[in-house]
Amino acid sequence: MVDNERQLDSVFRALGDPTRLRMIEQLARGDQTVSDLAAPLDMTLAGASKHVGVLEQAGLLTREKRGRERICALNPDALLAARDWVERYSAFWSQRLDALDQALKEDGDD
Amino acid sequence: MVDNERQLDSVFRALGDPTRLRMIEQLARGDQTVSDLAAPLDMTLAGASKHVGVLEQAGLLTREKRGRERICALNPDALLAARDWVERYSAFWSQRLDALDQALKEDGDD
DNA sequence: TTCATTATCAACCATATGGTTGACTATATC
DNA sequence: GATATAGTCAACCATATGGTTGATAATGAA
Numbered sequence: 001m002v003d004n005e006r007q008l009d010s011v012f013r014a015l016g017d018p019t020r021l022r023m024i025e026q027l028a029r030g031d032q033t034v035s036d037l038a039a040p041l042d043m044t045l046a047g048a049s050k051h052v053g054v055l056e057q058a059g060l061l062t063r064e065k066r067g068r069e070r071i072c073a074l075n076p077d078a079l080l081a082a083r084d085w086v087e088r089y090s091a092f093w094s095q096r097l098d099a100l101d102q103a104l105k106e107d108g109d110d
Numbered sequence: 111m112v113d114n115e116r117q118l119d120s121v122f123r124a125l126g127d128p129t130r131l132r133m134i135e136q137l138a139r140g141d142q143t144v145s146d147l148a149a150p151l152d153m154t155l156a157g158a159s160k161h162v163g164v165l166e167q168a169g170l171l172t173r174e175k176r177g178r179e180r181i182c183a184l185n186p187d188a189l190l191a192a193r194d195w196v197e198r199y200s201a202f203w204s205q206r207l208d209a210l211d212q213a214l215k216e217d218g219d220d
Numbered sequence: 221t222t223c224a225t226t227a228t229c230a231a232c233c234a235t236a237t238g239g240t241t242g243a244c245t246a247t248a249t250c
Numbered sequence: 251g252a253t254a255t256a257g258t259c260a261a262c263c264a265t266a267t268g269g270t271t272g273a274t275a276a277t278g279a280a
Contacts, residue, residue: 008131012123012131013126013127014126015122016120016123016125017123018119019268021119021122024199028199033226034226034228043268043270045228046227046229046270047268047270049227049229050268053228054267067226067276068225068227068276068277069226069227069277070226070228074199079199079200080200082196083196086189086193086196089134089135089189090186090189090192090193127238129238143257144258145256145257153239154239154240155256155257155258156239156241156258157239157240159256159257159258159259160237160258164237175246177246177247178247178255178257179257180256180258
């Protein structure tokens, strides 16, 4: 839990590429081989494999061997960590509106 | 709404750096000048200013002139867009569990 | 065995990124 | 006016990143 912060930026960096974003979206529809993930992309298989490696490194997916294929599956943990962070800091807005509200009330009492 | 996808990876890329992640966290505690944001960092002001530029470009903050300072404020829109995406794809896990549940039930009826 | 398919790896290339320094603008203060 | 402060900009540098090609390994199919 403590080093959540440390891995967070690698998760965001992994998501910070349109190709990899597409891969995650495709994986949400079910497990895929590396070739499956590469198919819709205008890119060599080796290139796609490197992207899969980045996502795996960031903990966003797992890759396991089955015959001569590698089955990729989303790993929810990393995505959940990202969700928690974004959740917390996107909530700041309503928090600050609440604070403003409070301030106005107290100002009204003045 | 349509080009949400297109800007999403620039938001994630902007968040994919520990320095900028810290800046966002600091901004959640209130508006800050560029110098404020730079202060805790082991970096020149110019360097910090570039990071602020990246965050601004991604739509994560706004920068406006006040005297000789620039006041930085979080812009919730980009963060909310990121939240929506992460929300949707981190929900995949429970969705798939539901699907599995459904499949098992239907298999039982077989 | 032989050939095809799936995937990785290493080497390489062009460009992007994170950082610096130095010059500059604009505002504030003396 | 002179000087200090806040910030940006341009140029530069080292490294990271996204992509390629070619070789290789491992499995599947003939």
